[in-house]
Amino acid sequence: MELSLADAVAWIAQGGVLAYPTETVWGLGADARSDAAVGRLRAFKGRDDAAPISILVTGIGALAALGFRLEAAAERLAREFWPGPLTLVLPCDGAFASGIAREDGAIGVRCTPHEVANELAMRCARAGTGPLTATSCNAISRPRSLFRSSAMSRLPRWHPKNGWFANRIPSPVTGSTLITSAPRSPITIGPNGPARYWPKSISRTPSSACISSPR
DSSP states (O other): OOOOHHHHHHHHHTTOOEEEOOSSSOEEEOBTTOHHHHHHHHHHHTOOTTSOOOEEOSOGGGTGGGTBOOOHHHHHHHHHHOSEEEEEEEOBOSOOOTTTSOTTSOEEEEEOOOHHHHHHHHHHHHHTOOOBBOEESSOTTSOOOOSHHHHHHHGGGTOGGGOOOOOSOOOOSOOOEEEEOSSSOSSBOSTTSOGGGSGGGEEEOSSOEEEOOOO
8 A cells, every 4th residue: 555645644644654764764654742643653663651752853943833942052963964864852842642752851853854754744744733753664673674665564564554655765774863952861962961972073974974982
């Protein structure tokens, strides 16, 4: 079953879960504000209820409306590396489904340059649904889905009615760099974090952003 982008947005609005391609690996998308949808996603992944789930945003401009607080250092990173494979963990006062946020309210956010995923995120935003979850399309302890074929082969084993979104563009084999501007992390950027992890310690490679080793 393949869905058009319009069908995919409608499916998300109904509480469905689907797979979509990104610049790293295939993602698993659900409405991050729907407890029922996020529950379906967790059932597939076998993920503990306490494990937070990242979300996909359309850009820096979307953060404030969703309740995120963007420190100056995190904003510099977002402007430098978004859209791209960089996940920022930011303090958030917005309302999301149970289990999206960390226990202190912080949520991982990323902005993808992949044309399909980005368009899907923007259409969901315009339709007033979402934002989409941005977790990988695989069960815990199982390999991530790097291509359309692997994403499609896994979801039907879960439940056909939960559907999946597919297109013909494979994703390169890279990961997303994770950086947090919220407290309680060994990699912290902002007033509560060590200076050695400020943006000047970030360098760009052809496929991803990376954290330089502290000296």
